[in-house]
Amino acid sequence: MARTRIPNTRLRALIEETDWTQGGLARAVNTVAAEAGLVLRYDRTTVAHWLTGSHPMPRVRPFVCEALGRRCGRVVTAEEAGFTGQGAVVAAQLAPANANGLVGLLHQLTGPVPYRPARTRPVSGAPGTGSVVGVVRTPYMRNPASLFFTRTLQAQGGGFARGTLRTYLTEAVAGQLRGVRGELRRERYAEASQLALVLGRMYADDLRNGEAQRCYLAARELAITAGSRELTVIALRTLSVQAHGLGHLRIADEVARAAVGIAHGTPRAVRAFAQAQLAVTAASCGERGDALRALSEAESGVDLDASGRHPFECYARADFEFQRGEALLALREPAEAMPAFEYALAARASDDRRGAALTRLRLADVLLRLGRVDETRSLERELREHGDGLRSAAVTRRKLELGRSLLRFGGGRRAV
Structure with a gap:
């Protein structure tokens, strides 16, 4: 027998409090997850399913709560969002530093956890x-x-x-x-x-x-x-x-x-x-x-x-x-x-491959902003020669973004 889903009235109340559309919540959850290195492509239909009683995956629930909490300006728990029976997803607080x-x-x-801006904010009088x-x-x-x-x-x-x-x-x-x-x-x-x-x-x-x-x-x-x-x-x-x-x-x-x-x-x-x-x-x-x-x-x-x-x-x-x-x-x-940025690149230590790659990428952004496409392509070639093999997701993502940006420009010889 199919299980009867119970509409999630708690989540609906939170969405009304945030003044978001269902699509707005979906986009916010995607953003919070991306900060933790998790790629989600949720849209309004995903949130509609949640409202009818479906639950997001356990690893996703903290991101939903964090997105809602940022919008509401307070902590939103899984229980308040109507996601019951998942004690493991309640956010752990930072333990004493012993x-x-x-x-x-x-x-x-052990897995993606949400970034929480509120925990970074300094508190007056705090240690x-x-x-x-x-x-x-x-x-x-x-x-x-x-x-x-x-x-x-x-x-x-x-x-x-x-x-x-x-x-x-x-x-x-x-x-x-x-x-x-x-x-x-x-x-x-x-x-x-x-x-x-x-x-x-x-x-x-x-x-x-x-x-x-x-x-x-x-x-x-x-x-x-x-x-x-x-x-x-x-x-x-x-x-x-x-x-x-x-x-x-x-x-x-x-x-x-x-x-x-x-x-x-x-x-x-x-x-x-x-x-x-x-x-x-x-x-x-x-x-x-x-x-x-x-x-x-x-x-x-x-x-x-x-x-x-x-x-x-x-x-x-x-x-x-x-x-x-x-x-x-x-x-x-x-x-x-x-x-x-040119000075920074020239001053990098020879073994700071990650720093050099990030500096080349930032310099390429500036050159492209100034319309100096050929010089940008030259930096892209340098990245291929000196930056390959780095196990850096940040460098990899920015290299892909640079490649996509260069595709918008005609003329010039593409880097190989």
Whole structure:
């Protein structure tokens, strides 16, 4: 006997509250899922089925709740949306940043999870704004494991060795957090914070932004436990970069300003790192004066020669010039942005294949915007020669987008 479906009146009430059409909800769910690296092509008929009593797949339900929650401005649970009997899809909250919490977090990263902008937004008086009392001494920032995995990310992309890093964090680092006291505690938690940041960057490079966000939030909590302003600033800045890349511009700007606000007393490279991101977010929000001031302050802290330095204790010129280009693009000055990206590309370390690929792609965007199609095709050829083999979903997606953009232009010889 066929099961009789019960219309989902709770979901219908939420759709009415959001003032969305069924197609509007479908598009919002597709967007939230895309942030987590999941491709959905839902339309109004999909939502119509849900309203008649069908349920979305378990892995999709969190994305539906997140889309509704963003529109309503509050948390929407699966039960409130009328999706009953799926306890496993209730969003897990970030566990305390201790050994068990870190292991639990890592075990949760088994599939796509929604990116939640609301969790990135800084809360007044929350840990990380006023409770970080010290600066971790420089030797703690030179952890060899974080150096190894950062260079692996740069050379191979986020899809390479991510499982190895997760295992290392779960089986080695988390165990070292148990029962430690004093200076050793600060050292261990600082190491865990660095590695959680690198793991998050690997997930983000694979377009799995929900998992990346959880890693970044864990890294921030670990940094606070370590008493490290340096690492707290870096974690906040990374959260801002992610929010900006996903189009949550106001949140990105709030977090960038929070990072700058607590960076006082940290080394100049850390302050520059925070200011460079503020330049991008301020420019994106139309705050030209703030953006230019932040760029000027950031430039004064750039390391002219970062070769051989640990990435957590320096701010390389190539990375700053990339941010300068992004800020100038946001200020709608592509002609001024182009030399910044050219400088960034020339300054990239030879083993930073991922950074070079992303810089070439951004430079190609600018050249195409300026109508310099032949030069754009030349960059596309360079990408084929030097960027192949990277296990980076972010690079792959942008290369496809560049190829589609070039198809709109006639004339010139296609790259082979």
